[in-house]
Amino acid sequence: MIINSTIETILNHRSIRKFKEEPLSKEQIELIVNSAQAASTSSFVQAYTIIGVKDKEKKRKLAEIAGNQSYVEHNGHFFVFCADLYRHELAAEMEGKDISKSIESTETFMVALIDAALASQNAVLAAESMGLGACYIGGIRNHLEDVQNVLKIPRRVLPLFGLAIGHPLDESSQKPRLPLSNIYHEEEYQQDIEHFKGELKQYNQEISMYYAERTNGNRRDTWTEQMSTMLQIPKRTYMREYLTKQGFGLD
Amino acid sequence: MIINSTIETILNHRSIRKFKEEPLSKEQIELIVNSAQAASTSSFVQAYTIIGVKDKEKKRKLAEIAGNQSYVEHNGHFFVFCADLYRHELAAEMEGKDISKSIESTETFMVALIDAALASQNAVLAAESMGLGACYIGGIRNHLEDVQNVLKIPRRVLPLFGLAIGHPLDESSQKPRLPLSNIYHEEEYQQDIEHFKGELKQYNQEISMYYAERTNGNRRDTWTEQMSTMLQIPKRTYMREYLTKQGFGLD
Numbered sequence A, B: 001m002i003i004n005s006t007i008e009t010i011l012n013h014r015s016i017r018k019f020k021e022e023p024l025s026k027e028q029i030e031l032i033v034n035s036a037q038a039a040s041t042s043s044f045v046q047a048y049t050i051i052g053v054k055d056k057e058k059k060r061k062l063a064e065i066a067g068n069q070s071y072v073e074h075n076g077h078f079f080v081f082c083a084d085l086y087r088h089e090l091a092a093e094m095e096g097k098d099i100s101k102s103i104e105s106t107e108t109f110m111v112a113l114i115d116a117a118l119a120s121q122n123a124v125l126a127a128e129s130m131g132l133g134a135c136y137i138g139g140i141r142n143h144l145e146d147v148q149n150v151l152k153i154p155r156r157v158l159p160l161f162g163l164a165i166g167h168p169l170d171e172s173s174q175k176p177r178l179p180l181s182n183i184y185h186e187e188e189y190q191q192d193i194e195h196f197k198g199e200l201k202q203y204n205q206e207i208s209m210y211y212a213e214r215t216n217g218n219r220r221d222t223w224t225e226q227m228s229t230m231l232q233i234p235k236r237t238y239m240r241e242y243l244t245k246q247g248f249g250l251d
Helices: A005-011 A026-037 A056-065 A086-094 A106-129 A138-151 A193-214 A223-230 A239-245 B005-011 B026-037 B056-065 B086-094 B106-129 B138-151 B193-214 B223-230 B239-245
Strands: A048-053 A077-084 A133-137 A157-166 A184-186 B048-053 B077-084 B133-137 B157-166 B184-186
Touching (some): A005 B106, A026 A077, A026 B005, A077 A138, A086 B193, A106 A133, A106 B239, A138 A239, A157 B106, A193 A223, A193 B086, B005 B106, B026 B077, B048 B056, B056 B077, B106 B133, B106 B157, B138 B157, B138 B239
Parallel strands (some): A048 B184, A184 B048
Antiparallel strands (some): A077 A157, B077 B157, B133 B157
């Protein structure tokens, strides 16, 4: 076996949604940010900023924006990960150059998103390895203009998700993932649709049983039901327009 | 001190660009994929697929696409991380539902990118914790239609980046990151532009010295020079159109 403590940390991940009111220490915060910064970054762009929120009123507002998720308010520290091209615009200004076309391209938008996400996953694992728990909060994307106001976010910066980190109070269980063979294909994308669907059906049974066991049979929905119901109605449909206004052109 | 072996692995990261010709074992590949799958996923969507490439001819083609990067061809295993909404379209078909509006929204595009990126960073850390090295390959985005042909990628699936993993042969040095205070802001986005620029200038000196030391003084460029020069000319300008064709609407 080649399991080591890093892989144990990774495989043991579960989202924590209840934390003690104990704040993270300065040393913990710095190690988490250092860890985030150690991630790979596309062509060295480092196209992200992390905002750490301690202020109770700000946290309360963010919790409201995220759909009244109490763990946005109550945790050890709340981080907001942003895709950031403002720094590059300043850099270009310092060098007397114009990079707006590049900033407003879909490619650069993708680079910034990926950069921020890689950094955040390092932050999560660093936190979990210290015995802390974490939960990603996509809910802040419900109303990004409000997030922008709370955190005084300038143009060319896009809040992507929050990360609630803290001393865990609950021990949630791990949801079974899609079968490895459905996520991981060798040499080329899985071409056999019936086989692909067969895997999803088998997974449906597993997920349905998982819910049934945890809810005394009250809930038995499958993955394909859940996904197709959730995705029937497009969410956060203001996003495209907001991005353009915020200086991410998607050109 | 609260450093542990996971944080050591994280902080010790450097991109490896030279590998032994020794293939990864099946066990290593599975642990890497299991690790990827253990990452958080937005509302359980698991919106990504990983394609593992061993075939020499396919690797050679991918290396060519990525701009003749030899480590795309020569490594222990080559992974391609894709944002994937094809699986959800199949799920909706199985359930007799239409989710195309949602699939074609900017929000879902962002979710899939972030999902894939989180998974990939787990994969990198799992590999590094086993003593393997890794390098992200954004270069496959140079010609995504060619990647699509090589890996038989269907509509609604978007190859994002490659990941070359293997037994390391070189020991590259770590590039100094932006100062923590520039990446991490407390309570709100750093409002003092002069202070912000001052940090970038100080960082410029650090980066310039870093290059000078490594090149016997031949190279002395700063971060703001590098970024503003690189971003002056938009890259991969076909992306927007390609995404639309590939079924990612950005609506």
